[in-house]
Amino acid sequence: MTDTPSLLAAAHRRQGTALPVWFMRQAGRSLPEYRAVREGIAMLDSCRRPDLVTEITLQPVRRHDVDAAIFFSDIMVPLAAAGVDLEIKSGVGPVITEPIRTARQIHELPELDPAAIPDIAEAIRAIRAELPAHKALIGFAGAPFTLASYLVEGGPSRDYARTKALMAGEPMLWDELCARLARISATFLRVQVDAGAQAVQLFDSWAGSLAPYDYATRVQPHSTAVLSRVADVPRIHFGVGTGELLRLMGAAGADVVGVDWRVPLDHATKRIGPDRAVQGNLDPALLSAPWEVVAERARDVIRAGAAAPGHIFNLGHGVPATADPDVLTRLVALVHEEGPALRAEALGH
Amino acid sequence: MTDTPSLLAAAHRRQGTALPVWFMRQAGRSLPEYRAVREGIAMLDSCRRPDLVTEITLQPVRRHDVDAAIFFSDIMVPLAAAGVDLEIKSGVGPVITEPIRTARQIHELPELDPAAIPDIAEAIRAIRAELPAHKALIGFAGAPFTLASYLVEGGPSRDYARTKALMAGEPMLWDELCARLARISATFLRVQVDAGAQAVQLFDSWAGSLAPYDYATRVQPHSTAVLSRVADVPRIHFGVGTGELLRLMGAAGADVVGVDWRVPLDHATKRIGPDRAVQGNLDPALLSAPWEVVAERARDVIRAGAAAPGHIFNLGHGVPATADPDVLTRLVALVHEEGPALRAEALGH
Numbered sequence: 001m002t003d004t005p006s007l008l009a010a011a012h013r014r015q016g017t018a019l020p021v022w023f024m025r026q027a028g029r030s031l032p033e034y035r036a037v038r039e040g041i042a043m044l045d046s047c048r049r050p051d052l053v054t055e056i057t058l059q060p061v062r063r064h065d066v067d068a069a070i071f072f073s074d075i076m077v078p079l080a081a082a083g084v085d086l087e088i089k090s091g092v093g094p095v096i097t098e099p100i101r102t103a104r105q106i107h108e109l110p111e112l113d114p115a116a117i118p119d120i121a122e123a124i125r126a127i128r129a130e131l132p133a134h135k136a137l138i139g140f141a142g143a144p145f146t147l148a149s150y151l152v153e154g155g156p157s158r159d160y161a162r163t164k165a166l167m168a169g170e171p172m173l174w175d176e177l178c179a180r181l182a183r184i185s186a187t188f189l190r191v192q193v194d195a196g197a198q199a200v201q202l203f204d205s206w207a208g209s210l211a212p213y214d215y216a217t218r219v220q221p222h223s224t225a226v227l228s229r230v231a232d233v234p235r236i237h238f239g240v241g242t243g244e245l246l247r248l249m250g251a252a253g254a255d256v257v258g259v260d261w262r263v264p265l266d267h268a269t270k271r272i273g274p275d276r277a278v279q280g281n282l283d284p285a286l287l288s289a290p291w292e293v294v295a296e297r298a299r300d301v302i303r304a305g306a307a308a309p310g311h312i313f314n315l316g317h318g319v320p321a322t323a324d325p326d327v328l329t330r331l332v333a334l335v336h337e338e339g340p341a342l343r344a345e346a347l348g349h
Numbered sequence: 350m351t352d353t354p355s356l357l358a359a360a361h362r363r364q365g366t367a368l369p370v371w372f373m374r375q376a377g378r379s380l381p382e383y384r385a386v387r388e389g390i391a392m393l394d395s396c397r398r399p400d401l402v403t404e405i406t407l408q409p410v411r412r413h414d415v416d417a418a419i420f421f422s423d424i425m426v427p428l429a430a431a432g433v434d435l436e437i438k439s440g441v442g443p444v445i446t447e448p449i450r451t452a453r454q455i456h457e458l459p460e461l462d463p464a465a466i467p468d469i470a471e472a473i474r475a476i477r478a479e480l481p482a483h484k485a486l487i488g489f490a491g492a493p494f495t496l497a498s499y500l501v502e503g504g505p506s507r508d509y510a511r512t513k514a515l516m517a518g519e520p521m522l523w524d525e526l527c528a529r530l531a532r533i534s535a536t537f538l539r540v541q542v543d544a545g546a547q548a549v550q551l552f553d554s555w556a557g558s559l560a561p562y563d564y565a566t567r568v569q570p571h572s573t574a575v576l577s578r579v580a581d582v583p584r585i586h587f588g589v590g591t592g593e594l595l596r597l598m599g600a601a602g603a604d605v606v607g608v609d610w611r612v613p614l615d616h617a618t619k620r621i622g623p624d625r626a627v628q629g630n631l632d633p634a635l636l637s638a639p640w641e642v643v644a645e646r647a648r649d650v651i652r653a654g655a656a657a658p659g660h661i662f663n664l665g666h667g668v669p670a671t672a673d674p675d676v677l678t679r680l681v682a683l684v685h686e687e688g689p690a691l692r693a694e695a696l697g698h
Binding site: 159160161162163164165168169208209210211212213214241243244261262263264267283284285286288289290293297300320322 | 508509510511512513514517518557558559560561562563590592593610611612613616632633634635637638639642646649669671
């Protein structure tokens with residue numbers, strides 16, 4: 001085992017048959033040790049305590065032996081740190097005290113001063129100090145569209161009607177909002193990379209709600225602005241239900257395109273092109289199926305992923321809170337044990 | 350204006366430049382006259398009163414001049430009529446009193462006796478008697494997968510984890526459940542067609558949550574079983590987020606594939622093939638944008654739809670409850686007034 005994290009090799013499309021694996025939302029509610037340390041501590045508070053962030057980020061690495069740690073945070077953390085009044089309500093999600101309803105609110109959206117988040121850099125350094133050299137630390141931020149959707153809707157939404165109406169009806173104002181959010185996201189990622197994050201993942205969780213035209217004209221440019229600020233590390237770009245947007249999300253400046261479970265990875269690669277790796281994409285709902293089913297479907301993912309110029313094994317979305325941690329541990333072992341041979345076979349070696 | 354409904358011509362791929370339009374969920378909460386007649390009447394009760402069903406089905410035809418009426422019902426109606434204990438909770442959706450947790454519940458799932466729903470046939474006949482001859486009446490049913498997801502989860506779901514675990518872990522039992530649901534759906538549609546429905550739409554609303562492999566192996570065969578029972582009328586087949594499933598949903602036995610707003614109709618046609626018409630696909634969230642935006646995006650949909658061998662204009666999903674009915678009326682007028690010229694231009698006539 002070399003000291004170059006296998007995740008970075010895959011992101012650089014130089015992985016050979018090695019197959020790195022981690023899970024979105026691996027640091028979270030599916031783990032009893034997470035629930036124990038979070039008890040009585042509000043989500044946003046927990047994201048600002050370097051001791052807790054370090055512990056929570058490392059928990060799944062210790063338990064599952066995944067090849068990467070993802071920085072424990074919330075996409076709302078940089079907004080809250082910038083001064084936006086919001087809370088994370090358990091069972092609901094982010095709730096914005098004063099949803100954006102006026103141009104003035106957009107023009108007055110605060111900037112994020114890196115000096116306001118010394119704890120983030122401190123946590124990154126603490127994690128790197130403990131993380132084995134062959135494992136990578138991935139930085140984390142939400143993309144402008146997804147952040148904007150929360151600010152405009154006031155919380156989670158089914159149809160993003162207000163967000164889309166603003167985007168379509170007031171495109172200049174929309175662009176002003178997203179340009180500001182892009183600066184906040186970029187600052188948040190930049191602080192993480194400067195402190196030692198070796199890759200980043202930009203979550204545009206809800207971009208899949210958009211038609212390609214809207215994404216290309218009013219969303220992609222802002223995500224590009226974020227990703228261009230951290231071009232010195234591999235950049236993973238992910239959203240749910242983004243089958244029609246995969247090429248655009250790659251072209252936004254990603255080295256790795258995250259794919260949900262709806263698009264087989266060989267199809268995804270045809271859409272994305274030969275210059276980017278893929279990440280994914282086992283359906284997280286299948287984690288509750290019998291192990292032999294999980295194993296067989298994971299093997300299918302590995303075989304399909306061999307068609308891509310680089311593959312990082314992951315779920316197609318976050319770990320469900322109800323997932324059995326032992327299944328995840330077993331899945332990591334399968335990817336490590338069977339991955340190289342399955343890839344070699346699929347690659348025709 | 351001939352007496353052949355333009356919707357049927359389009360479904361048969363013989364429409365020329367005429368462009369029929371209707372809206373999913375056009376009979377519903379966006380209309381004040383609907384809210385007035387529904388006041389104090391539970392959803393499932395309203396679906397079993399021929400006078401109300403007739404009135405509600407015809408309301409949008411009168412108001413908007415759409416080219417088709419969609420039979421007012423709920424996908425749970427045939428299950429309730431068969432004897433499954435459930436209710437439709439306002440703001441929640443269907444809630445199943447005893448969600449399916451055992452094989453025995455599946456084996457004991459009742460059949461739907463056509464004699465149990467004389468009101469459905471009566472309403473269809475009453476609607477046809479009032480509907481102008483150049484407008485079509487579309488019958489309505491939910492597809493086996495979507496029905497199964499409600500029965501297994503007990504209500505609406507975010508991730509369909511129990512449903513997918515059953516499908517993957519107990520495929521024989523899953524198939525038994527869906528075969529039973531397919532018979533119920535088919536009976537419900539057959540009663541409507543026998544009474545005078547001139548087309549049907551099978552709603553597999555949540556099929557888009559599935560990977561193509563799961564859809565092809567465990568869902569499509571059951572939808573095929575339903576659609577084959579009403580092969581004497583044009584069959585529309587729709588689900589949300591089904592970009593990766595369009596070809597399979599067409600091949601299940603559809604004459605028209607409904608497409609949500611995520612896939613431009615010219616792309617959709619490439620996936621579906623030259624033997625089927627398409628229906629869609631303006632993003633319903635855009636209805637709250639300024640009219641000029643709605644109009645321009647509707648024109649884009651019309652132009653893209655001309656690439657298909659048949660096009661029925663619709664939204665990409667149901668009318669939101671908050672939609673302004675006047676915008677819908679104006680949209681119908683635009684499709685009727687500008688549609689033929691836009692199609693002629695796009696077709697190179």
